[in-house]
Amino acid sequence: MRKKVRSKLMSMALVFTMAAGLLSGCGGNNVAEADKNTITIWHDKEDAVAEVLQKKLEELEPDVHVVLEKKSDLTESLKMIGSDPKAAPDMYFFAHDKIGVYAEMGILAPITDIIPKEELNVYMDNTLEAATYKGEIYQLPVYYETLLFMYNRRYMKDDEVPKTTEELYQYMQDNTAGGHYGFVEQHSTPYYAAGWINGFDGTILSDDGTPGLDSEETIAALKYHKKFVDLMPGETEYATVNTLFKEGMAHSTIAGPWLVPTVRANGMDVGVASMPVIDETGNPISPYMGVQGIHVLKNAAENKKSAVEKVLRALMDPEVEVDLAKASGCAPAMESCYEMDEVTSDEVVMAMRDTAEHVIPMPNVPEMDVMWTVVGNLLTDVNMSGKDVTESAKAAQQEALQLIESMR
Amino acid sequence: MSKVIKRVATFCFMAVLLIAMIPQTIKADETSDAKKAVYVQVPKDWEAPCVWAWDDDGNNAFEAWPGEEMDADTTNEGWYYIWVPAWANHVIVNANEGNVQTAEQVLEGEKDCWITVTGADNANVTYDKQTKGKTPEYVEKFAIHAKVDDSWKNPCLWAWSVPDGTNVFDKWPGMEMKQNDNGWYTAKVPVWVNSIIINANDGSVQTEDISIDAAEVWVTVDADGKAEFSYTDPDKQEVPNITVHVMAPSDWDSPCLWAWSAPDGTNAFGSWPGEALEEGENGWLVKEVPGWVNSLIVNGNEGSVQTSDISVDTGKDVWLAVKDAENFEVSYEEPRVDTTEDVQATEDATEAPEVTEKSDSSNAMPIILMIVVAAVVIVVIVVVIKKKKAKNK
Numbered sequence: 001m002r003k004k005v006r007s008k009l010m011s012m013a014l015v016f017t018m019a020a021g022l023l024s025g026c027g028g029n030n031v032a033e034a035d036k037n038t039i040t041i042w043h044d045k046e047d048a049v050a051e052v053l054q055k056k057l058e059e060l061e062p063d064v065h066v067v068l069e070k071k072s073d074l075t076e077s078l079k080m081i082g083s084d085p086k087a088a089p090d091m092y093f094f095a096h097d098k099i100g101v102y103a104e105m106g107i108l109a110p111i112t113d114i115i116p117k118e119e120l121n122v123y124m125d126n127t128l129e130a131a132t133y134k135g136e137i138y139q140l141p142v143y144y145e146t147l148l149f150m151y152n153r154r155y156m157k158d159d160e161v162p163k164t165t166e167e168l169y170q171y172m173q174d175n176t177a178g179g180h181y182g183f184v185e186q187h188s189t190p191y192y193a194a195g196w197i198n199g200f201d202g203t204i205l206s207d208d209g210t211p212g213l214d215s216e217e218t219i220a221a222l223k224y225h226k227k228f229v230d231l232m233p234g235e236t237e238y239a240t241v242n243t244l245f246k247e248g249m250a251h252s253t254i255a256g257p258w259l260v261p262t263v264r265a266n267g268m269d270v271g272v273a274s275m276p277v278i279d280e281t282g283n284p285i286s287p288y289m290g291v292q293g294i295h296v297l298k299n300a301a302e303n304k305k306s307a308v309e310k311v312l313r314a315l316m317d318p319e320v321e322v323d324l325a326k327a328s329g330c331a332p333a334m335e336s337c338y339e340m341d342e343v344t345s346d347e348v349v350m351a352m353r354d355t356a357e358h359v360i361p362m363p364n365v366p367e368m369d370v371m372w373t374v375v376g377n378l379l380t381d382v383n384m385s386g387k388d389v390t391e392s393a394k395a396a397q398q399e400a401l402q403l404i405e406s407m408r
Numbered sequence: 409m410s411k412v413i414k415r416v417a418t419f420c421f422m423a424v425l426l427i428a429m430i431p432q433t434i435k436a437d438e439t440s441d442a443k444k445a446v447y448v449q450v451p452k453d454w455e456a457p458c459v460w461a462w463d464d465d466g467n468n469a470f471e472a473w474p475g476e477e478m479d480a481d482t483t484n485e486g487w488y489y490i491w492v493p494a495w496a497n498h499v500i501v502n503a504n505e506g507n508v509q510t511a512e513q514v515l516e517g518e519k520d521c522w523i524t525v526t527g528a529d530n531a532n533v534t535y536d537k538q539t540k541g542k543t544p545e546y547v548e549k550f551a552i553h554a555k556v557d558d559s560w561k562n563p564c565l566w567a568w569s570v571p572d573g574t575n576v577f578d579k580w581p582g583m584e585m586k587q588n589d590n591g592w593y594t595a596k597v598p599v600w601v602n603s604i605i606i607n608a609n610d611g612s613v614q615t616e617d618i619s620i621d622a623a624e625v626w627v628t629v630d631a632d633g634k635a636e637f638s639y640t641d642p643d644k645q646e647v648p649n650i651t652v653h654v655m656a657p658s659d660w661d662s663p664c665l666w667a668w669s670a671p672d673g674t675n676a677f678g679s680w681p682g683e684a685l686e687e688g689e690n691g692w693l694v695k696e697v698p699g700w701v702n703s704l705i706v707n708g709n710e711g712s713v714q715t716s717d718i719s720v721d722t723g724k725d726v727w728l729a730v731k732d733a734e735n736f737e738v739s740y741e742e743p744r745v746d747t748t749e750d751v752q753a754t755e756d757a758t759e760a761p762e763v764t765e766k767s768d769s770s771n772a773m774p775i776i777l778m779i780v781v782a783a784v785v786i787v788v789i790v791v792v793i794k795k796k797k798a799k800n801k
Binding site for chain 2: 155178180232233239247248249267
């Protein structure tokens with residue numbers, strides 16, 4: 001008898017331990033027993049942004065309890081467990097570029113299943129365009145980000161800011177000496193090089209998921225960009241470029257708005273200007289735009305519709321976007337915010353608004369997943385290994401097509 | 409009981425708040441940019457007066473004795489001024505390259521002050537204004553260092569701003585530069601300067617116009633006046649080469665080394681994937697790189713597999729045991745490595761890369777949780793068994 005009791009208890013302990021192990025492997029997120037008024041949102045945002053969201057969502061208590069959970073590996077985790085209602089979150093806050101991947105996996109619900117489409121007309125057209133995949137809107141936009149042209153006023157005076165890329169090139173030639181640089185950027189990182197490619201009317205990936213690496217325009221962009229690369233340091237990953245600018249070793253850069261508070265804290269009088277116009281095409285350097293917003297997982301849309309709607313409506317309050325602009329320089333996705341003094345007085349936000357006229361939303365089709373690596377290798381070949389641009393572009397195009405084919 | 413708990417909780421909360429505030433206060437003081445003006449009138453034979461300043465904790469305002477040279481106040485003859493950090497409340501006035509000096513003068517608060525020096529033993533501090541007109545505004549300055557040919561005597565600096573043409577100095581040949589022990593001459597100019605000329609021999613020899621950034625700069629001038637400049641100290645760049653030793657994974661074909669200096673981004677090799685590692689001793693692959701290198705990547709298969717960025721100390725030979733793209737160990741003495749397996753971790757590694765640490769800690773969490781849960785379950789089992797025993801009795 002005692003043996004049986006002990007063996008039963010041991011079995012229970014084993015099961016319990018295994019279950020605990022499985023749960024801990026899933027990040028400790030168990031929604032199986034969660035009530036319909038508890039909403040778990042994953043995000044990967046900095047504290048300033050998360051605090052604004054948290055504060056707003058706390059207003060929903062006690063009707064809806066929102067758990068805002070920071071996940072550093074959000075995208076990969078969603079790929080693995082997004083279809084498991086026990087482990088997946090109800091919603092996630094992230095950039096729009098993974099929408100295609102998750103929509104094809106069947107784990108996302110269109111926002112219009114919960115909020116009528118006509119109510120989304122308050123958002124800027126290009127943010128809604130970014131949120132749309134195969135005709136459905138899968139993201140409620142909150143704010144957007146794009147790269148900006150920044151300069152250190154100690155070295156580059158306001159009237160010296162280059163208006164065209166040839167003026168920029170001349171400035172680089174005149175001011176790159178002794179270990180200082182007239183201009184630096186992450187020249188061999190796809191997200192940064194995309195601005196030059198788009199400005200030449202080239203493309204990394206078209207809307208229908210076709211790579212455009214060997215197009216005449218993309219090759220022309222890579223060839224033209226190379227002469228600028230030759231006046232920059234060879235190693236230009238994120239930390240190097242930001243440090244060069246922050247420490248006063250580079251006069252100007254193209255970087256994200258998140259760099260502004262850092263360099264200001266370092267005592268820099270930083271200026272923000274429009275992107276130089278590419279002399280060859282008449283288009284400005286046209287970087288990608290990332291739209292940050294909230295997405296609803298299908299399971300939550302079906303089983304917690306009321307609570308999900310309350311969360312979405314809370315985040316549709318323009319004050320949230322204004323607070324985010326003030327807290328972290330986020331550019332509001334809602335058109336009406338640009339009539340408010342708190343927003344119009346922010347130099348960085350307004351620079352993003354100006355730049356937004358020419359930016360291209362990051363492709364949100366699943367094929368983009370393979371393009372980052374392929375384009376990164378292409379840029380390394382062209383900019384750092386000195387390989388022939390046309391041959392490298394053709395080889396990269398073939399590699400991209402093969403990888404995309406293997407996805408299907 | 410609940411009142412007691414509340415009081416204890418409140419006390420703990422207040423204590424935490426107080427502790428949290430202490431370092432912030434110190435930090436705020438240390439990082440303050442506030443300045444105050446120190447005006448000094450010195451005897452006529454005190455040339456090029458300087459101020460040495462510090463605070464009660466011994467923090468110095470300037471790098472080295474005799475401190476910072478003062479500027480003459482052109483509207484108040486005989487008076488010199490300098491801006492010092494507002495926290496500096498002890499000063500010594502000195503001149504003639506530090507050969508004459510006052511005793512320590514203790515200053516009150518963050519107020520501007522006027523010091524009248526009539527001799528080394530006689531200085532009087534007052535906070536009542538002793539000069540006419542406004543105190544010149546504080547302007548940040550930067551140092552210009554020059555190394556000139558031996559035929560160039562008494563080098564001077566001429567500095568101005570382009571395009572407006574504003575000069576720093578009243579007349580050619582400008583300010584005489586001070587000679588340092590290391591053979592360089594130095595002078596400081598305001599940050600609005602972007603053009604300079606180095607000259608010597610009473611202005612009879614000179615460089616061409618040199619466009620510079622407002623940042624500490626080292627200019628080397630040859631006998632013909634040809635100048636080259638660098639924003640890093642050329643003497644510090646003369647670091648001997650180092651040898652990088654690598655143990656690469658066995659499935660990485662033709663391992664190469666990519667090396668550079670962060671944050672300036674100067675590469676050791678012309679193009680990616682760098683240069684091939686060569687056979688060394690004890691199974692190590694080796695490559696010699698410049699001593700200024702502080703960042704490395706080991707790669708293989710023509711650059712298609714690689715480690716993440718590996719930060720290393722400059723000027724030291726280094727041993728890298730690379731297990732795979734994400735796991736490697738760095739040491740500055742040859743570690744013992746079991747070469748019979750792919751690559752083993754070294755016992756005497758002096759630095760563990762962050763990547764390895766992160767992956768170790770993230771792997772450990774589920775294990776720790778499982779151990780805790782298992783321990784709780786065992787305790788429950790023991791309790792249940794004991795209760796059953798008690799019942800049976």
